[in-house]
Amino acid sequence: MPELIYDYIIVGAGSAGCVLANRLSEDGKNTVLVLEAGPEDKSSMIKIPGAFAYFMFSRKYNWRYETEPVNDIRGGKPIFCPRGKTLGGSSAVNAMVYIRGHESDYDHWRELGNEGWGFSDLLPFFKKAETNERGGDEYHGDQGPLYVSDTVNSYPLNDCFIKGAEQAGYPLTNDFNGPNFEGAGYYQFTIKDGQRCGVSRSYLKPALDRPNLNIQCEALVQRLIFDEKKAEGVAYTKAGQDFVVKARKEVLLSGGSFNSPHLLMLSGIGESEELKQHGISTIHDLPGVGKNLQEHVDACVLVKSKKKDGFSLSPRGLGRMLPDTLRYLMFKKGNLANSITQAGAFLKSNDGVQVPDIQMHFVPLLFDDCGRDARLLSQHGYSLHV
Numbered sequence: 001m002p003e004l005i006y007d008y009i010i011v012g013a014g015s016a017g018c019v020l021a022n023r024l025s026e027d028g029k030n031t032v033l034v035l036e037a038g039p040e041d042k043s044s045m046i047k048i049p050g051a052f053a054y055f056m057f058s059r060k061y062n063w064r065y066e067t068e069p070v071n072d073i074r075g076g077k078p079i080f081c082p083r084g085k086t087l088g089g090s091s092a093v094n095a096m097v098y099i100r101g102h103e104s105d106y107d108h109w110r111e112l113g114n115e116g117w118g119f120s121d122l123l124p125f126f127k128k129a130e131t132n133e134r135g136g137d138e139y140h141g142d143q144g145p146l147y148v149s150d151t152v153n154s155y156p157l158n159d160c161f162i163k164g165a166e167q168a169g170y171p172l173t174n175d176f177n178g179p180n181f182e183g184a185g186y187y188q189f190t191i192k193d194g195q196r197c198g199v200s201r202s203y204l205k206p207a208l209d210r211p212n213l214n215i216q217c218e219a220l221v222q223r224l225i226f227d228e229k230k231a232e233g234v235a236y237t238k239a240g241q242d243f244v245v246k247a248r249k250e251v252l253l254s255g256g257s258f259n260s261p262h263l264l265m266l267s268g269i270g271e272s273e274e275l276k277q278h279g280i281s282t283i284h285d286l287p288g289v290g291k292n293l294q295e296h297v298d299a300c301v302l303v304k305s306k307k308k309d310g311f312s313l314s315p316r317g318l319g320r321m322l323p324d325t326l327r328y329l330m331f332k333k334g335n336l337a338n339s340i341t342q343a344g345a346f347l348k349s350n351d352g353v354q355v356p357d358i359q360m361h362f363v364p365l366l367f368d369d370c371g372r373d374a375r376l377l378s379q380h381g382y383s384l385h386v
């Protein structure tokens, strides 16, 4: 069991938490405790890029949130909101597309008063994080822990999508993270040697033998503990037992965009009136907490096709999966070595828009509801996720 006091306590070992754990413990002096609600990332399926849909059904590795039903969307059914729950967090279950925000997004943060968060401030850190297989340049790093690779196009339909975009008059780009964000093209991926390169593999595993880093899995943080208004520790549950740990320096909340505000509210930080309704005493009245969540819609254009060259769970598609699986097991190559989406686009919704405000993922199969619609998956076609 962990000691009772650490320099830093990190809540959640996801994309943010694993990077923090590595960087804060690298001097060998800071003592760092990481508390992760999910289990260790032992499933070999996590490593297989093509196994994306598998984790959308998992209760062990996925929080599987759902929205309240919205009347005019999906016929009033709740919308599925997956989130990873293991070492690596959502980077253990995501589609691995390596994409940064548009430069203007970060500059807007800086304009709002967040010094040090503009694109020119952040670019050195993007580069520090990255080893791009194309090599380093003005926009890319070649020494970082996160491996970024090109995709090997495995379906002819991907080329059709890009050609179609060009014929429709849209620009093409060969690097969404370079100077030409706008256009259609192939994405790059956090995949190394045919296996997922999430943050657990790139940041956490290399730091595991540091004696000053302690990682506890299946440890659900219940609330933050305060001294007046300063967070000085956390209370968590593991294997049915309650624990309290204190931080000498900082408590870092990296539980993701759903759970971090939830935990703040459980701890008494949020809109006072709302907290009162749930019997929570207010530590700090902060009305923005737990509000204004923005998530991309993932509206799907689904097209059935007579040609049967995409992926499908049809008898014909399943027949093709056997050699695919063998190829992956033997050489870590083929369709399973790739993300389900390979091509995409960033476009402007109209001429008045300054920077692209639409992202597209082209998927060479009939794929909706994060792959949970098996009826669609068993037919042939393609889909565009917007």
Ligand SMILES: Cc1cc2nc3c(=O)[nH]c(=O)nc-3n(C[C@H](O)[C@H](O)[C@H](O)COP(=O)(O)OP(=O)(O)OC[C@H]3O[C@@H](n4cnc5c(N)ncnc54)[C@H](O)[C@@H]3O)c2cc1C
Binding pocket: 011, 012, 013, 014, 015, 016, 017, 035, 036, 037, 038, 082, 083, 084, 085, 086, 087, 088, 089, 090, 091, 093, 094, 095, 096, 097, 098, 099, 219, 220, 221, 222, 254, 255, 256, 257, 259, 260, 263
């Ligand atoms: C299905 C899916 C596909 C995606 N595809 C892409 C993509 O292709 N490209 C891309 O750039 N982004 C993608 N994303 C988004 C990206 O993965 C996330 O934005 C990113 O991983 C979020 O990082 P985070 O550190 O904020 O949270 P997470 O990585 O979600 O980590 C939060 C961690 O905190 C843990 N935790 C939460 N609450 C507690 C608690 N109370 N106590 C202890 N631990 C707790 C969770 O279990 C989790 O491990 C995708 C996301 C999903 C879910």
